[in-house]
Amino acid sequence: MAYTLGIDSSTQSMSATVIDLENKDLVCKYSVNFGERLPQYDSPNGFFYGESKNEVYSNPMMWLDAIDLLFSELRKLCDLSKIKAISGAGQQHGSVYLNSNWFKVVCQLNPKESLSAQIAPCLSRTKSPIWMDTSTTLECQEIAQALGGNEIICQKSGSIAIERFTGPQIRHFYKTSLEAYPNTARIHLVSSFICSIISGQDCPVDTGDGAGMNLMNLETNKWDSSLMHATAPNLEEKLPNIVEGDNVVGKISDYFVKKFGFSKEVFIVVFTGDNPSSLVGTAASTPSKTVISLGTSDTFFAAMPTNVSDPNGYGHVFGNPSGGYMSLQCFLNGSLAREHVKNKFKFSWNQFTDAIYETPPGANGNYMLPFFNPEISPLYEANGPILKGNSNFENWRNPKIAIRACIEGQFINMKIHTKWMQMIPEIIYVTGGASKNDAILQILSDIFQAKVQKLELSESVALGGAIRAAQHSLNFTLETLESYFCNNTKKVIYPNEDNVQIYNEASEVVQSMLLTI
Ligand code: ADP
Numbered sequence: 169m170a171y172t173l174g175i176d177s178s179t180q181s182m183s184a185t186v187i188d189l190e191n192k193d194l195v196c197k198y199s200v201n202f203g204e205r206l207p208q209y210d211s212p213n214g215f216f217y218g219e220s221k222n223e224v225y226s227n228p229m230m231w232l233d234a235i236d237l238l239f240s241e242l243r244k245l246c247d248l249s250k251i252k253a254i255s256g257a258g259q260q261h262g263s264v265y266l267n268s269n270w271f272k273v274v275c276q277l278n279p280k281e282s283l284s285a286q287i288a289p290c291l292s293r294t295k296s297p298i299w300m301d302t303s304t305t306l307e308c309q310e311i312a313q314a315l316g317g318n319e320i321i322c323q324k325s326g327s328i329a330i331e332r333f334t335g336p337q338i339r340h341f342y343k344t345s346l347e348a349y350p351n352t353a354r355i356h357l358v359s360s361f362i363c364s365i366i367s368g369q370d371c372p373v374d375t376g377d378g379a380g381m382n383l384m385n386l387e388t389n390k391w392d393s394s395l396m397h398a399t400a401p402n403l404e405e406k407l408p409n410i411v412e413g414d415n416v417v418g419k420i421s422d423y424f425v426k427k428f429g430f431s432k433e434v435f436i437v438v439f440t441g442d443n444p445s446s447l448v449g450t451a452a453s454t455p456s457k458t459v460i461s462l463g464t465s466d467t468f469f470a471a472m473p474t475n476v477s478d479p480n481g482y483g484h485v486f487g488n489p490s491g492g493y494m495s496l497q498c499f500l501n502g503s504l505a506r507e508h509v510k511n512k513f514k515f516s517w518n519q520f521t522d523a524i525y526e527t528p529p530g531a532n533g534n535y536m537l538p539f540f541n542p543e544i545s546p547l548y549e550a551n552g553p554i555l556k557g558n559s560n561f562e563n564w565r566n567p568k569i570a571i572r573a574c575i576e577g578q579f580i581n582m583k584i585h586t587k588w589m590q591m592i593p594e595i596i597y598v599t600g601g602a603s604k605n606d607a608i609l610q611i612l613s614d615i616f617q618a619k620v621q622k623l624e625l626s627e628s629v630a631l632g633g634a635i636r637a638a639q640h641s642l643n644f645t646l647e648t649l650e651s652y653f654c655n656n657t658k659k660v661i662y663p664n665e666d667n668v669q670i671y672n673e674a675s676e677v678v679q680s681m682l683l684t685i
């Protein structure tokens with residue numbers, strides 16, 4: 169019996185999916201929600217704000233406590249000794265700052281103590297900036313100026329200097345923490361940090377996630393010396409190595425063998441970013457499929473058929489874990505914006521869904537760009553939604569219309585900001601927490617005029633980890649694994665052609681609202 173395990177260290181939870189390679193079946197899955205299970209970290213959605221809503225952090229100790237909790241629960245659901253290989257993914261761009269103790273401590277983790285107690289003395293910075301942070305505009309400008317313009321940064325790294333990317337975040341830390349920066353011996357991404365913990369050694373980053381840092385040269389797949397130089401001094405010695413996504417970094421740490429009953433022989437395949445992992449978990453690694461993930465962030469991504477970049481600078485090119493590249497557009501105000509509107513009216517998800525069914529497409533001429541937090545596509549630094557319509561709507565006196573306008577505004581904005589990818593999808597594959605909601609998916613289908621289909625295993629990030637583990641350490645082909653585990657549900661949501669005109673008009677209004685930003 170051969171099992172593999174995939175881990176998803178996401179914004180709001182730490183999740184695992186175990187698959188059985190012989191029975192071609194899901195064995196079990198489990199998720200630790202940070203806000204619910206670890207309330208002591210005061211992070212109901214997995215993060216906390218700094219001085220403003222532009223500064224967004226997570227506590228890396230929370231992630232470690234979640235790993236201990238996850239495995240103590242998972243061992244009740246399946247025999248962990250059958251697991252032959254593990255890989256996984258982390259929310260992209262977030263960074264963990266460690267002092268020189270780290271290199272020794274990570275290799276000698278004691279199963280009698282918690283992970284967090286042992287790693288706490290290794291932190292040179294107690295908080296990790298995450299992908300929702302938009303506070304580094306100045307640092308982006310400084311890096312762009314040092315390089316001779318954003319065009320050059322985009323050519324080298326696949327994206328212009330972007331606030332949430334790790335390079336500008338590191339520069340901000342260097343400028344504001346003159347003692348802690350020199351005391352930092354290693355800067356990990358969330359993915360390489362969690363991979364290091366699981367394998368009990370300091371691990372590399374993979375090219376998929378490394379591309380989200382504004383530090384890696386996309387042509388050479390190595391750290392780019394001019395980008396590093398423009399970011400912060402002595403950075404090369406603080407960054408892990410970069411490897412391709414098929415790299416086996418070693419075996420599992422003894423900590424997990426002794427504490428949770430894993431075999432000593434479990435292979436660990438390098439972790440990647442959540443979006444690249446989701447590309448694998450949705451069977452979209454070869455060009456032709458478009459995926460929309462409706463998680464904390466809404467993301468629109470695809471393996472790249474041709475090499476294009478976003479002329480406006482909001483979109484990105486990341487490494488595709490199966491080789492080549494993927495294009496991605498990220499929208500910060502995704503699930504939490506939908507939740508904001510839901511909670512404002514104290515609606516349940518059922519009431520929220522009914523509201524969508526009870527209101528007409530076009531929301532009676534009411535439009536919303538639901539930017540409750542500073543947005544990244546497009547860059548919008550303030551926080552507060554932009555509304556246009558009748559005064560009843562603008563004064564938030566019409567809950568049902570507000571719910572529909574919120575979702576319509578999100579997807580119209582998404583359609584506008586993904587045109588640069590030159591993909592006109594016939595079918596959109598959806599994943600992430602909100603993809604279970606068919607009412608939301610019908611609006612998506614109507615706005616893009618494309619069929620929408622879900623996958624049987626909706627946790628595509630963790631599944632991508634379990635698939636990559638089997639592919640790179642147990643010699644299964646990707647095609648075989650996709651045919652076993654990445655089946656679509658039978659249900660297809662079809663676009664309603666009667667709504668084309670309404671949404672064309674709505675797009676024009678939203679476009680004019682975007683021009684006011
Ligand atoms: P992440 O992986 O980024 O942590 P998930 O993909 O797990 O996030 O998605 C979590 C989100 O799913 C929640 O924030 C919630 O808003 C959304 N969600 C959960 N149930 C529903 C539902 N029935 N309808 C719409 N959205 C939902």
Ligand code: XUL
Nearest residue numbers: 259260299442465467498
């Ligand atoms: C992608 C991005 C988010 C995070 C968290 O660029 O910032 O999708 O990966 O999911």
